Amino acid sequence: xxxxxxxRLSDAFRKLTGRGVLTESDIKQxxxxxxxxxxxxxVNFMVAKQFVSDVSTKAMGEKVLKSLAPGKQVIKIVNDExxxxxxxxxxxxxxxxxxxxxxxxxGLQGSGKTTTAARLAWWLSEKKGKRSLLAACDxxxxxxxxxxxxxxxxxxxxxYGRRDTKNPVAVLKGAVKEARLKSYDIVIADTAGRxxxxxxxxxxxxxxxxxxxxxxxxxxxxGLSGQDAVNVAVEFHKRIGFTGSVITKMxxxxxxxxxxxxxxxxxxxxxxxxxxxxxxxxxxMDPQRLAGRILGMGDVVGLVEKAQTTYDVKEAQKLEKKLxxxxxxxxxxxxxxxxxxxxxxxxxxLGMLPKNMRPSGVEIDESQFIRTSAIIGSMxxxxxxxxxxxxxxxxxxxxxGSGTKVNDVNRLLREFRxxxxxxxxxxxxxGIGVPGLFR
Numbered sequence: 002x003x004x005x006x007x008x009r010l011s012d013a014f015r016k017l018t019g020r021g022v023l024t025e026s027d028i029k030q031x032x033x034x035x036x037x038x039x040x041x042x043x044v045n046f047m048v049a050k051q052f053v054s055d056v057s058t059k060a061m062g063e064k065v066l067k068s069l070a071p072g073k074q075v076i077k078i079v080n081d082e083x084x085x086x087x088x089x090x091x092x093x094x095x096x097x098x099x100x101x102x103x104x105x106x107x108g109l110q111g112s113g114k115t116t117t118a119a120r121l122a123w124w125l126s127e128k129k130g131k132r133s134l135l136a137a138c139d140x141x142x143x144x145x146x147x148x149x150x151x152x153x154x155x156x157x158x159x160x161y162g163r164r165d166t167k168n169p170v171a172v173l174k175g176a177v178k179e180a181r182l183k184s185y186d187i188v189i190a191d192t193a194g195r196x197x198x199x200x201x202x203x204x205x206x207x208x209x210x211x212x213x214x215x216x217x218x219x220x221x222x223x224g225l226s227g228q229d230a231v232n233v234a235v236e237f238h239k240r241i242g243f244t245g246s247v248i249t250k251m252x253x254x255x256x257x258x259x260x261x262x263x264x265x266x267x268x269x270x271x272x273x274x275x276x277x278x279x280x281x282x283x284x285x286m287d288p289q290r291l292a293g294r295i296l297g298m299g300d301v302v303g304l305v306e307k308a309q310t311t312y313d314v315k316e317a318q319k320l321e322k323k324l325x326x327x328x329x330x331x332x333x334x335x336x337x338x339x340x341x342x343x344x345x346x347x348x349x350x351l352g353m354l355p356k357n358m359r360p361s362g363v364e365i366d367e368s369q370f371i372r373t374s375a376i377i378g379s380m381x382x383x384x385x386x387x388x389x390x391x392x393x394x395x396x397x398x399x400x401x402g403s404g405t406k407v408n409d410v411n412r413l414l415r416e417f418r419x420x421x422x423x424x425x426x427x428x429x430x431x432g433i434g435v436p437g438l439f440r
Contacts, residue, residue, distance in 0.1 A: 003295050009038035010079075010296060017072035028060045028075065035079070043227030043258025048086070048265045056082050080292050086261060087288035092245055092270035095216040096129065101180035103173075103188045103213045107206060107241055108221035109233060110194025113249035113275060115145060117221050118191040119152035120275065120283035121247075126157060127281075131186040136176035137162035138169040138209060141193035141202075149191055156280045159185055169193070169205065170212045190215075203240050210241050218243040219272065224251045227258040231266045238267055247283075249275035260291070331385040331417060335377040338370060375403035376413050388414055 013034035017023060032053050039049035059082075060075045095102065104121065106114045122133035135153040137160070139145040146162045153160035161176040173190055180188045192209060195202035210218065220243040222230040230248070237243060246267075248260055251274045263271055271286040377385060379402035384391050391399070391414065400407045 003042075006038055006042040007295060009041065010035065013038060014072065014076050014079075017075055018070075023071040023075070025061055028057065031075070032057050032060075039261070042261065045228045045231055045258070045262035045266055048262045051265070052082060052086060076296065080296055083261075083292040083295055084288045086265055087286070087291055088264050088270045089288055091285055091287050092272050093285075094125075094272065095244070096131070098216055100184075100186045101134070101177060101188045102186065102216040103177065103190060104217045104219060105190050105192065105210060105213045105215040106219050106221055106247075107192055107210075107237060107243065108194060109196065109223070110142065112194060112221045112223045113247075114194065114221045115139065115149050115152065115191050116280075117219075117247050117249060117273075117275060117283070118149065118189045119156040119158065119280045121189055121273070122153065122158035122187075123156040123280040124273075124283050125187060132159070132184070133187045133189050134159035134161055134176060134180045134183070134185040136173055136188050136190040138172050138176075138190045139193040140167050140169055140172070141195075145191070145193070152280065158189075159183065161188075169209050173209060173212055206241055215244075217245070217272075220246045220269075222246055222248050222259055222263070224248045224259050224275075228262050230259040231262045234263060234267050234269075238269070243269060245270045245272040247271075247273040247275060248286075252276040260286075329421065331377050331380065331388055332382070334417065335374060335385070338374055338377075372403070372405055372409055373413055376400075376405055376410055379403040388417060 013031050017027065017031050035056070036049055036053045039052065040046065044052075056075075056078055059078045094104075106118055108114055118135050122135060125131040125133050133156075135149055135156075135158050137146040137149045139149070146164060150160050150162060159180070161172070161179050163172050163175060166172065169192060173188075176188050176190065179185075190209070190213060192206060193202070195206060218241065220234055220237055222234065224230070226233075234243075234246065246263060246269065248263070248271055251260070260271060260274070263269070273283050274286050274291075276282045276284070376399060379399045380388075380391070384395065384399075391410075396407050396410045400410050403410075
């Protein structure tokens with residue numbers, strides 16, 4: 002997330018922080034680099050221009066130029082302006098009112114509305130203790146109803162759909178009635194994706210919006226589409242109106258133009274960011290923490306929060322005992338890999354560390370996780386507990402069962418043996434790394 006922008010901004014600030022005295026010329030040169038970095042990140046041109054102008058005005062002040070650490074002062078100004086650009090504070094969902102509240106999800110086809118509906122239901126249940134009913138109001142896309150029903154099950158949410166009608170208003174009204182009867186707190190309506198230039202479909206959405214009387218109308222945007230997403234947002238706001246947005250696929254976007262442009266152009270907040278693939282791949286957008294990640298300062302609080310969602314005290318104590326006694330098995334190894342993967346992609350997790358704490362020159366191969374899990378999954382329970390019994394024929398069987406090569410199986414066993422030796426030497430779980438994990 003924002004890797005390219007972070008690197009470019011770091012380059013721009015490196016010269017500033019290395020000097021005890023700054024001139025107006027130094028700041029102008031740095032601001033030219035900042036402006037170029039923002040445009041390359043696909044930030045809206047007018048937003049980038051205004052941002053640089055505001056930063057320059059404040060950075061040129063006598064208080065900054067004559068301070069003991071002018072470079073750091075400039076970076077603080079940039080940080081504060083990014084926070085301002087993103088919205089200063091979190092913008093929470095509307096949760097008060099007579100249930101069931103209705104949340105309406107709108108946006109282009111392929112932006113991630115159906116997945117976002119399930120993620121919101123999961124988040125509302127886990128973080129707010131709210132019961133959600135997912136309403137399948139997308140009657141345009143084949144299998145959309147089936148997909149939402151499956152995701153509702155994954156998110157432990159209710160589901161309402163009708164296959165006997167093409168009228169999304171009728172589906173929504175039926176869902177609200179069902180939610181009222183079964184005491185659901187919130188109805189999350191997944192609507193059909195549509196182009197903002199398709200007048201018939203936009204008119205249909207207007208009718209759904211009027212019938213919904215929604216507490217929240219959330220525009221779901223694909224973060225990969227950059228400032229094009231913001232152009233879409235402007236048109237949707239003219240026709241439908243919305244209370245905020247959810248920007249998806251943020252872990253696949255190293256630029257971040259949509260997130261940085263959205264509020265300045267629409268005046269509406271970004272409420273959530275979508276990452277990863279599972280129903281838990283959603284997080285409230287926190288401007289201050291996100292600004293820290295953009296500037297390479299990391300988001301350690303966010304990293305701790307992710308770890309806490311998969312952390313179990315009793316399991317951790319058991320693991321510590323196994324590490325100390327050197328009885329750690331491939332079964333335990335597979336369980337820990339699964340726990341780490343549940344936290345999100347390794348690239349995203351490393352991005353939450355301050356830039357100076359990230360391992361340099363490390364190439365992260367996300368597929369290594371998948372291969373390792375597949376190899377261990379193809380072993381018998383006895384083989385996972387006693388890997389020393391895995392001979393040549395067993396290795397061939399494991400490789401065939403996991404869709405990998407015998408060399409991959411050999412490497413995993415070799416690395417596991419090395420790790421066990423290291424554990425034996427250290428007699429402690431502190432500071433132990435997994436060889437080959439970031440291959």
